[in-house]
Amino acid sequence: MKEIKDKAREMMKGFCRVCKVCDGRACAGEVPGMGGLGTGASFKANLEALEGYRLNMRLLHDAAEPDTSVSLLGYDLSMPVLAAPIGGVSFNMGGGVSEEDYAGAVVTGCAKAGVIGCTGDGVPPVIHESGFSAIAENGGRGIPFIKPWEGAELDEKLEKARATGCTVFGMDVDAAGLITLRQMGRPVAPKPAAELKKIIDKVHSWDAKFILKGVMTPDEAELAAEVGADAIVVSNHGGRVLDHTPGTAEVLPEVVEHAHGKIVILVDGGIRTGADVLKMLALGANGVLIGRPVSVAAVGGLTEGVAKYFETLRAQLSGAMVLTGCKDIASIDTNVLF
Template sequence: MKEINDKAREMMKGYCRVCKVCDGRACAGEVPGMGGLGTASSFKSNVEALEGIRVNMRLLHDATEPDTSTSLLGYDMSMPVMAAPIGGISFNMGGAITEDAYTDAIVGGCKAAGVVGCVGDGVPPYIHEAGYASIKKNDGLGIPFIKPWEGAELDEKLELARAAGCTTFGMDVDAAGLITLRKMGRPVSPKAPAELAKIIEKVHSWGARFVLKGIMTPDEAALAVEVGADAIVVSNHGGRVLDHTPGTAEVLQEVSEAVKGQLVVFVDGGIRTGVDVLKMLALGADAVMVGRPVSVAAVGGLQEGVEKYMETLRGQLVGAMVLTGCKDIASVDINVLF
């Protein structure tokens, strides 16, 4: 990973410093870029909230070879981790590799590691085109996240993603706050429940599933259940859309309790190590998404970089599960936390 990170630091010069800990400090305000919006308080809160949580060490047990596998939304995965959707290599990461090479690395690397890669959306169109092409190449194993566009663009992209063989579709509703899209004059907006219900009904009529990304409160999680979503992602978009939100680890427990058993709960934001994954599972997530560090691995090492990153994270998760006495993912609960 050191080699991959060193290479990425060179290739992402001026866009990402590939810091020892990716915590939003050095890149505050760099949107476009890899940073958080404004003071980057939301990005920093994600990392700080996780840092503030402690785990109970337990060794008097027989969980010596924990099983990290899980099944979610019809995907059998080697661990409850996905690569978060991230788009815009040229204006966010410096463009040292193409968007196609990037999404191939993410989707292919995740598939090889037994997890699922997500792809993003935006302007220009090569962002979603690259993502859908990579998903198609990988037999539909990837989740496209489409922005909450106004007008026909949303339907058009759903159809394009469907043609690529996707079985799960996502929408990052929180992208309604994205400064990059506003600058490009492309309208995105919050989505009223009635409109969302219609979109989800359409996706369900294809026998597919729908994920709503950008949920930060229990009331909106309950609304996600009402409109028929199959999953939510507790997320503040890595702190890129609104300054001064809480960290996702601060809101996760309350949000997941509000919808327990009714839909799948993902979370992202500031997850950097296997212990962080364990903490999020203990707070009620079914799985997590990792953003920036996977991007860095993809730029620095392409598919191999992503595979290596996932392998490293799984090794750390196994270690954390042994030291906290968790024999499998289902047995991770709040008692893991101090």
């Protein structure tokens, strides 16, 4: 991983410093780029919220070889982890690798590691085209995320995504405030419940599932369940759309309290290590999405870099489960937290 990070630092110079601690301090306000919007407070809040939780160490048990595997959204996974949908290599990551190579590295590297890669959307078209191609090349094993476009573009992209053979679709509604897209003359917008329901009903008619990413409050989690979404992602878009939001680990417990059992609850934001994954699962998430570390691994090592990152992450998660007395994912609960 050190070699992968060193290579990524060289390739992403001027766009991401690949800091020893990826906490959003050095890159605050660098959007485009890998930073958080404005003061970077939302990006930093994600890390600070996770750091605020401590783990109870327990060793008087028989959980010596924990099972990290799980079934989630119709997938059998080596651990409850997905690669978050990120695109725009040229203007966010320095263009050291092509969009096609980046998307292929994420989706294929995830498949090798037994997890799922999500693909991004945006401007120019090569972003979604590369993602769709990577999913198709992996036999439909991947989740295409489509932004909340205005007009016919949304339906057109849904149909193109369907052709990849995927069984799960996503919409990152938290992208509704992205400055970069509006500057490019391609506005995205929030989606009212009635419109969302029509989109979800269409996806369900294809015998597929739908994930809504960008839910930060209990009322919207319940609303997402009411309109038929199969899963939500508690996410502030990595702190890149609205300054001064709380960290996702701060809002997750209340979302879980209101929506548990009604919908699959995923979360992203500041997750870097296996211990971070364990914390989010202990707070009630069914799974997590990881963004920036996967991007660094993809730029620095392509497919093998992504696979190596997830191999490392799984070892960390397994080790943390041993040291907190968790024999499998189902046994992780709030007792893990101090």
